[in-house]
Structures are given as C-alpha cells and as structure tokens.
Amino acid sequence: PGVVGVITGEDVRRLSRPFPLAVDVPVEYYPAAVDKVRYVGEPVAVVVAEDRYLAEDAAELVEVEYEELPAVVDVEEAMEEGAPLLHERVGSNVGNRRSFEFGDPERAFSEADLVVEESFRFPRYSSTPIETYGVIADYDPAEDAMTIWANFHGPFIMHRVVSAALGIPENRVRFVVPQDIGGSFGIKSAVYPYMALMGIASRALGRPVKWIEDRIEHLLGSSSGTGRVSRVRAAFREDGRLLGLDYRFVDDVGGYIRSPEPATMYRCFGNFTGPYRVEDVRAETISVMTNKTPTGLNRGFGGPQLYFALERTMDLAARRLGLDPAEIRRRNLIASDEFPYRTPFGGVYDSGNYQAVLERALEMSGYERLREEQKKAREQGRRIGVGLATIVDPSGTNMGYVTLAKTREERASSNDLSGCTEAATVSVDPSGGVTVSITTTPQGQGHETVATQIVCDELGVAPERVRVVAEMNTSTMPWTITTGSYSSRFAPLSASAIALAARRLREKLARIAAHLLDAAPEELEFEEGAFVVRGDPERKVSLRRAAGAAHWNSSALPEDVDPGLHETAFFSLSVTSPPGEDDRVDSSATYGFLADVAVVEVDRETCEVRVLDYFTVHDAGRLLNPMLAEGQIYGGAAHGLGGALYEEFLYDEEGQLKNASFMDYLCPTAAEVPGLNIDHIETPSPYSLLGAKGLGEGSTMSVPVAVANAISDALQPEEVEITGLPVTPERVFELLYGRKEDA
Missing domain, CATH: 3.30.365.10 (Aldehyde oxidase/xanthine dehydrogenase, molybdopterin binding domain)
Incomplete structure (x- = not known):
C-alpha cells in the first residue's frame, strides 16, 4: 500500500536512450543498470511511493538475481590483456587514448645532463558538500515537457545530454536550480543521471517524483574526483634548466566513461607545463574504465x-x-x-x-x-x-578542450565546440531599484555580493537598492552550454558580463538624461548616482528620474531610445577557440x-x-x-x-x-x-x-x-x-x- 510503482533497468532501456558521450566508443550508459551492474552503487531499480519511508521499506522487498562476474579495480591491471571487460563491445577497458608531441623532445632528452623518471599515484576523493544530491522531476504529458528542479551547478551542456536521453526536445526540458544548493565544488554536475532517472519515473508513473540522496548513497554512487597514475620523465641541464617533459597519464574513470569525462585529463591541457619555460614536450593520455563509481568534476x-x-x-x-x-x-x-x-x-x-x-x-x-x-x-x-x-x-x-579526446580527423567530421561565454541581465525599475540576474548558480562563493558591488560601482546606486537573483531557470533566463559555476569562471567571465550589462544601461540612461537636459551625452559626467552637465553642476538628472522617464514617459525619450531599462550582456573571449589542426588549444580564458x-x-x-x-x-x-x-x-x-x-x-x-x-x-x-x-x-x-x-x-x-x-x-x-x-x-x-x- 502506498507504492505507486517500480522502475527497473528494462523500463529504463525502453523509456530512454543512452546518454551521449564525449568520446566515440560503444559504451551504453543509462541512468540505471541494464542487464549488467558495473559498480557498487549503480541504481538497479527505482521504487516510487507516497512518502520516503514507504519507498525505503518497499525497496527492501526488491529482489535482484545476480550472476557474479570478476571485477577489475586497479587501473593498470584493467589495461592488461585478458583483464575482465566492463563493456565487451569496446574490446578493452580503455575508453580514450591520445598522444601529443610538440617541439623536439627526443633532442631535449639526448642533450640532458639529468633525466628524472618517476611514477606517481593520485587518489580518488570527493567534494563532500554539506548538501547531497536532490531532484524533483515533473512530466507534463499534454506538452510532452519535463521540468526538473535539482541542485545542479552546470555546465549546461548536460541539459542537452538529459534531453537526448529522455527523447524530449531541449526547449521542452526545463532545469530550475535554486539560489543556494549547499555547496558543490564540481560534484553536483554529476547529478544529471539522476535527473534523467527521476524524469523517466515521473513520465512512466504519471506523478511528480522527488529523490533526496543520503550520505552513504552520495559517497557510494554519485561521483568522485578522478584517480590518476602518472609516469613523468623530465630532462634537465646540470644548472637546473628544464629542457623537456614526457608524460604518461592514466586516469581511472570508473564504470563508464560518462560525460564530461575524459575531461579531467584535458582540463589543464594548455597549462600542462605549469609555470615553466619548456618547449619540447610529449604526452600520452589514457582514460580507463574500472569497476568503481564513475568520475567527474571535483574541485581543481x-x-x-x-x-x-x-x-x-x-x-x-x-x-x-x-x-x-x-x-x-x-x-x-x-x-x-x-x-x-x-x-x-x-x-x-x-x-x-x-x-x-x-x-x-x-x-x-x-x-x-x-x-x-x-x-x-x-x-x-x-x-x-x-x-x-x-x-x-x-x-x-574553454569548452573546446573537451574535443581533444578526439583525433583531428574525428574533430573535422563533427561540429566545433568552444567558448567560455557567461551571461548577465541588469534591469532598473521606475523607482531606480536595480535587479541583477546571474546564471553562475552560486553555492556560497559570494557571487551575489560581488555582483552588487559591480552594479553599485557602475550605476552609482546604494547596495540596498540592488537585488541579485541567482536562481537559474533554463526556460526564462539567457544561457549557453558553457554557463554555470565551474572552473572559477565567475571573476573573469560573469563579473565581466555584469559590468558590461550595467555599462550599457548607464549609456542608455545617459542618453535619456542628456535629452532631458537638452545636452549631448558626451557633455555629461556621472557622479554619485546622477548625470551632471560638465562645468554646470546645477544642471543634473538623477538616475532615478532618468529611469522613471524610460518607464513612465516614453514620449519624452529620444527617438532612437526604446522604452524600458533591461540589458542582457554575454561576455566571451576570442582566445577560447577550438583546438587547431596541430592539437594545440588555449584551454582557459585566464x-x-x-x-x-x-x-x-x-x-x-x-x-x-x-x-x-x-x-x-x-x-x-x-x-x-x-x-x-x-x-x-x-x-x-x-x-x-x-x-x-x-x-x-x-x-x-x-x-x-x-x-x-x-x-x-x-x-x-x-x-x-x-x-x-x-x-x-x-x-x-x-x-x-x-x-x-x-x-x-x-x-x-x-x-x-x-x-x-x-x-x-x-x-x-x-x-x-x-x-x-x-x-x-x-x-x-x-x-x-x-x-x-x-x-
């Protein structure tokens, strides 16, 4: 009693499609196990009931028949011939392998006075945010539309991934992200499989479905940072000058090489040489699947x-x-x-x-x-x-770094992916109050405070006159697939977008004020929240009065100025272009x-x-x-x-x-x-x-x-x-x- 229904892996296969991957390998990744479980913590069934207690009791009654298979846990053993295969169609456990060479590393090593060679192991660990994953999904059959509330921090390239898995057009899939999501540090980008899974359950059972993860579920089956085994060879002169580097990086991406992996491998591609002057370099990058929880974003x-x-x-x-x-x-x-x-x-x-x-x-x-x-x-x-x-x-x-997982020939036959765009909207109401809408889904970093500072500086208003809205709604707010809170992008990108939108508003207000003052815009100075005619301090118009004219007195506006005060700005950088034919890429904006x-x-x-x-x-x-x-x-x-x-x-x-x-x-x-x-x-x-x-x-x-x-x-x-x-x-x-x- 009280159980609405149960969703199994077979239902998931019937009602959805495998998630799109960042690499072209025959790995079918669904939000629940289909036929084969590849890591402890992978969902095998979803029980939907009228309350959480009934659902948990009913889940205890689910019986699963398992045929035990050999596991492979060590990333180097997983690469060996004869290792148990996680995905038979791939033919190995290697999900991605690339090699890069720039300059003349052979010469560097032949001329070296010292060659240092060592292997290093970096562990998998988590972000452990205060708040675990949370998802509410509600399917509307009349519109064939899905609304999903989740503590998802972006990037919104996952909007496309969820849409593709559900088979619902992107403009009918709406993500709503609350203003405060209890920390993320990267890991909440990986909530997307559960967003899709709850969406499948809602559509199948005709009910809104809510799921809140407990801490054991979070540690066991959500995501983690990527473990890496690195072999480094470095060539030095006797005076300490670094001549060349030769990397072999092997990443343990867990049971599936799921999006955005193998992004951990290439995120720092542009700065692989760190702060050092060295031109002759080689790198082999290998991402390997093991019987562990899939990996993804983690701080750094x-x-x-x-x-x-x-x-x-x-x-x-x-x-x-x-x-x-x-x-x-x-x-x-x-x-x-x-x-x-x-x-x-x-x-x-x-x-x-x-x-x-x-x-x-x-x-x-x-x-x-x-x-x-x-x-x-x-x-x-x-x-x-x-x-x-x-x-x-x-x-x-620069989202283009993800495509380094593909060869230049594979990139040539697909659409380019690049950019680091951020958006912000600034509006002024008739009383001079300012509203700022940002899309960086803050989790406690203080984005709202800095956004307020920027607007106060640009528009000369008091902080109490500024309201920052940070709830993200993909149906009503401007965004791109690169939008979100990751890669420390707020300061270089979002702050720039906020300042750009505010400056455009100030320019529009200056034209309105100049019209009211019968002066040219270039004759005005902006001082303490008012537009003042240079050299004539008695002739001035407050920002509030100019805003009122834009809202209340459109006939008094200059002919080339539209009513209303609402500016949306997108900020991006041309340096963030796709990888070139030589595989070089500027993987970050700053x-x-x-x-x-x-x-x-x-x-x-x-x-x-x-x-x-x-x-x-x-x-x-x-x-x-x-x-x-x-x-x-x-x-x-x-x-x-x-x-x-x-x-x-x-x-x-x-x-x-x-x-x-x-x-x-x-x-x-x-x-x-x-x-x-x-x-x-x-x-x-x-x-x-x-x-x-x-x-x-x-x-x-x-x-x-x-x-x-x-x-x-x-x-x-x-x-x-x-x-x-x-x-x-x-x-x-x-x-x-x-x-x-x-x-």
Whole structure:
C-alpha cells in the first residue's frame, strides 16, 4: 500500500536512450543498470511511493538475481590483456587514448645532463558538500515537457545530454536550480543521471517524483574526483634548466566513461607545463574504465593530478642536482616580460609576475630562517620539512578542450565546440531599484555580493537598492552550454558580463538624461548616482528620474531610445577557440599563479604528519573582494589538505567500497586545517573586463603537492620520497619501517 510503482533497468532501456558521450566508443550508459551492474552503487531499480519511508521499506522487498562476474579495480591491471571487460563491445577497458608531441623532445632528452623518471599515484576523493544530491522531476504529458528542479551547478551542456536521453526536445526540458544548493565544488554536475532517472519515473508513473540522496548513497554512487597514475620523465641541464617533459597519464574513470569525462585529463591541457619555460614536450593520455563509481568534476578538476606529478618531479630534480627547491623554480619560471606567454600545448598565459609571487612567498615564510631551524631540529632527532609548490591556476574553461579526446580527423567530421561565454541581465525599475540576474548558480562563493558591488560601482546606486537573483531557470533566463559555476569562471567571465550589462544601461540612461537636459551625452559626467552637465553642476538628472522617464514617459525619450531599462550582456573571449589542426588549444580564458610554502613535522613514533605553518601568495589579477577571496583560498586549501593527508576512496578486490560513510571516510575538520598566511600580488588580466581572474581552485591544486614535498623533505635523512597520496600515518609507517607484516 502506498507504492505507486517500480522502475527497473528494462523500463529504463525502453523509456530512454543512452546518454551521449564525449568520446566515440560503444559504451551504453543509462541512468540505471541494464542487464549488467558495473559498480557498487549503480541504481538497479527505482521504487516510487507516497512518502520516503514507504519507498525505503518497499525497496527492501526488491529482489535482484545476480550472476557474479570478476571485477577489475586497479587501473593498470584493467589495461592488461585478458583483464575482465566492463563493456565487451569496446574490446578493452580503455575508453580514450591520445598522444601529443610538440617541439623536439627526443633532442631535449639526448642533450640532458639529468633525466628524472618517476611514477606517481593520485587518489580518488570527493567534494563532500554539506548538501547531497536532490531532484524533483515533473512530466507534463499534454506538452510532452519535463521540468526538473535539482541542485545542479552546470555546465549546461548536460541539459542537452538529459534531453537526448529522455527523447524530449531541449526547449521542452526545463532545469530550475535554486539560489543556494549547499555547496558543490564540481560534484553536483554529476547529478544529471539522476535527473534523467527521476524524469523517466515521473513520465512512466504519471506523478511528480522527488529523490533526496543520503550520505552513504552520495559517497557510494554519485561521483568522485578522478584517480590518476602518472609516469613523468623530465630532462634537465646540470644548472637546473628544464629542457623537456614526457608524460604518461592514466586516469581511472570508473564504470563508464560518462560525460564530461575524459575531461579531467584535458582540463589543464594548455597549462600542462605549469609555470615553466619548456618547449619540447610529449604526452600520452589514457582514460580507463574500472569497476568503481564513475568520475567527474571535483574541485581543481585535473589540476591536483597534474601538479602532484610535475611539482614532485621538480623537487626530485633539485635534490639530485644539489639545488634548493626554490632555486630550481627560480631558474625555470616564465619571466614577467614574456607575457602573454604561449605554452607548447597552446595555452595563452595572459599576465603575471611569477618571480615576484615566489619571492614574496619565500619572504613571508622566512624561508632561510626555516632552513636553519630545520637543521637544528634534525640535530635533535625531529623531522621538520619545508615544501614548495608553484602552479598556474587556470580559470574560465574553454569548452573546446573537451574535443581533444578526439583525433583531428574525428574533430573535422563533427561540429566545433568552444567558448567560455557567461551571461548577465541588469534591469532598473521606475523607482531606480536595480535587479541583477546571474546564471553562475552560486553555492556560497559570494557571487551575489560581488555582483552588487559591480552594479553599485557602475550605476552609482546604494547596495540596498540592488537585488541579485541567482536562481537559474533554463526556460526564462539567457544561457549557453558553457554557463554555470565551474572552473572559477565567475571573476573573469560573469563579473565581466555584469559590468558590461550595467555599462550599457548607464549609456542608455545617459542618453535619456542628456535629452532631458537638452545636452549631448558626451557633455555629461556621472557622479554619485546622477548625470551632471560638465562645468554646470546645477544642471543634473538623477538616475532615478532618468529611469522613471524610460518607464513612465516614453514620449519624452529620444527617438532612437526604446522604452524600458533591461540589458542582457554575454561576455566571451576570442582566445577560447577550438583546438587547431596541430592539437594545440588555449584551454582557459585566464591564468593566475600561486606560490606556496608548507611546513610540516613528521612524528617518527606515531607516523603522524602535522602541518605547522602554511604560506600562500596568489596572483589572480585584480581582486574584486579580498574577504571573499580569502574565504575561497581557505576552502580550497581544506580540500587540498584532505587529498594530501586524509581522503581516499578505498575499494577491495571485488569492487566493494570500504569507506562509504563519514565513520570511515576521513575529511579534515577545523581542528586539522592550519591557519593560512595569505598575500596577493595583482597583475590584471588584459582579457577580462575588470582585470580579474579566478582563484577558488588554486589551493586545491597546490596544497597536496606542497605538503607532499614538505613530507619528503622532512624524511630525507631516511631517504624517503612520497610518490602517492594521501600520506596517512599507516603509509608513513610503511615507508619508514616496511609493511606491517615485515615490521
């Protein structure tokens, strides 16, 4: 009683189509298992009842007949001949493989005085937002239309994916995203399979359907960041100059290579060389399917994986060449007079002063003093370590990078995909009140505050006169497939769109005011919310009066001015074009930079790692709000610290997740996150309208490797090098004393 109906995999196959993929492989990905379950946590049935309690009780009565198949969990074993196949039609577990070469890497390695070669393992871990997934779907048979409310943060390319899966035209699929969605950090882009699944249930059963995920479901079956095994070869001259790089990246994308994967692999393609001057490079990129939860966006999205390998390699080279880690970076950083700088992979670094940022971080940390204190501590038997990381922080994704998963021939036969467009609408009511509509679906970053600041600056109105609407509705608001809250795009793109819309409104208001004042628009100055005739301060019209004329007195307007005050602006950049025939692409709109210094102590008895101090200096262009910037840096650092010391999804040999609750899946709390010493150097971007770049993800990329470098530095007397994360006490014990069974 009270059960409305049950949807099985066979129903899902009958009522929907496989989701479109970013790569051309015969992987059929539905929002529920059809015939074969490929990871623990994959839905096998949906029970719809009149309330959650009835639904959960009824779900206990569902019986599934399983024929157990061998699992493959290790990403390298999954590539071996004879490994169990997840998708037989593919013929292997490799979902995507590409090779890239720029310059002359063979020459670089033949001329090198030192070649560093090492493998690194980066773990899968999650964003763990406060709020889990939530979806409400309501199908209207009269219109053949679907409305879906969800805490989905975009990008809205997934709107097309859901529409295609449901077989409903895009203009009849409406997404509504609330103004506050309890955090995301990337992971809520992956709610889209459940949006489609609830849509299927609503259409099949004729009812609106609501689903709220619990924490175990979230950890077990939602999404995670991508695990990566990296092999790096790096060629150096004896003076520390980096000559060439040779990467082999293997990403574990889980049970399906679902959209947007293999995007984690290519998100940082333009900045694969980090902040260093190197022209001769090679990269092999492989995305592999295993019996684990599929992966997707996670804060930093490809950056933590990249920099863990690159920045550990720089430290290994420094040690073998007898150089200080700071010195080897000094000798390789791109110089301030080289901007805009084009990397061999195609990224265009818009502005920066990398040397100044590094020197400020060293100065702020008292780097030389730290080294002296380290020597004294070692004499006392303590293991203090100092670690550095210098990274380029990309912001404002160029969606064209996703197509690098295809060969140039495959790209030539399909539509181009590119851009990083953002939209904003600013309107002024008859009383002079301002409403700003944004499409970046904020989750707590402070977008509303900054949008208010920008409008106040541009229109001269008081903050209390501004209202920001951040609820997203794909049927009523302007958007493109690149719209949303990801890749730290608000500062360079959305803020620019807001300013552009406000400036257009101000220009229109100036023409109205000039008409009312019997003056030319160029004779007016805008001061304290009023248009004033230059040299005649008594002749002025307030913004409110000009707005009133636009709304109430259209006959008094200039002939070439339409009534109403409502401007929508789209902001994009021409540099964000599709990949060229040579496979180069500028994968982001803007590029910031940061330099970190981590200080840790490793207790040789307990094997605990404690972060004693942390220093970070950022160049994110012009800061729009320093307080919000500091909050974003703290948040990113907390995520990075989780990946460095605590967080990892652990699977057994049969693909069972062993830590599917917060009892076992460890996250850093306020007690573990150190106080940060933060500073900024501003080199405005010439590309964004306000000179701003993003910074919300940079610390997530830098902290894991800065801490790993510090731990390796601390354990140099034991000749220990960190090549995998997280560095838990158990792993420190294994490194120091051998595995437990050998100890």
